[in-house]
Amino acid sequence: MLTRIDHIGIACHDLDATVEFYRSTYGFEVFHTEVNEEQGVREAMLKINETSDGGASYLQLLEPTREDSAVGKWLAKNGEGVHHLAFGTADVDQDAADIREKGVRVLYDEPRKGSMGSRITFLHPKDCHGVLTELVTSAPEESAEH
């Protein structure tokens, strides 16, 4: 069951400049940064609020590390902006299976590694009214109340 907005993924050309925009304009601070070589992105997570399921909602700022990554190709076509929307669940495997059963295309056979040790999968935007949709199960230490 999807129990929170986990994050909004925002594609940008220059991660440092975009982090600085969010800090200086709104006061949002970086909670975590990492490079995900599999996804081909360098990213910063800005924690905005905690959520009633014991998790949190973040902005995920994404700069491609290579032009042929999914985010790199999306940026070349669309320019900077909202790239995807992610919902948090305690069980991404079960939810992905249930949603696939309903005829929505799930992009990975098995969940892959996401931010902060999470496990993630994506749903095809053409099956989701134009929204590239991610499902996320946080790493055990992240899903606890904190």
Add this chain to the structure above:
Amino acid sequence: MLTRIDHIGIACHDLDATVEFYRSTYGFEVFHTEVNEEQGVREAMLKINETSDGGASYLQLLEPTREDSAVGKWLAKNGEGVHHLAFGTADVDQDAADIREKGVRVLYDEPRKGSMGSRITFLHPKDCHGVLTELVTSAPEESAEH
């Protein structure tokens, strides 16, 4: 101060079909519907989680009521997808003034009426790394813990 992700605004061609997609795929239910003639939209709010500032995060599904509305023109150009991102604040007037002072274009001189009696304004996407950004102060009865 912006204290939560208030909602993600998603533009769609057919509100009823999109509501049904979110209900049947994820189990999300409609919390509120309304028509905003000034914005030229018919909308449904789906509540996803409550937030640590005493508010909540929603998906806001938006169908234009006329082709020349902002959402109607955006849909004609982009197709269905994420239209804007909204942050919640206790004082949209103060935050809008502070942000304007920093050189970001605020689209309204004074906040206007948003969903569920809220007061809203928008920031120019070209000043926000491609993200059409809304600031929202909930109506008094909505901002209380519930």
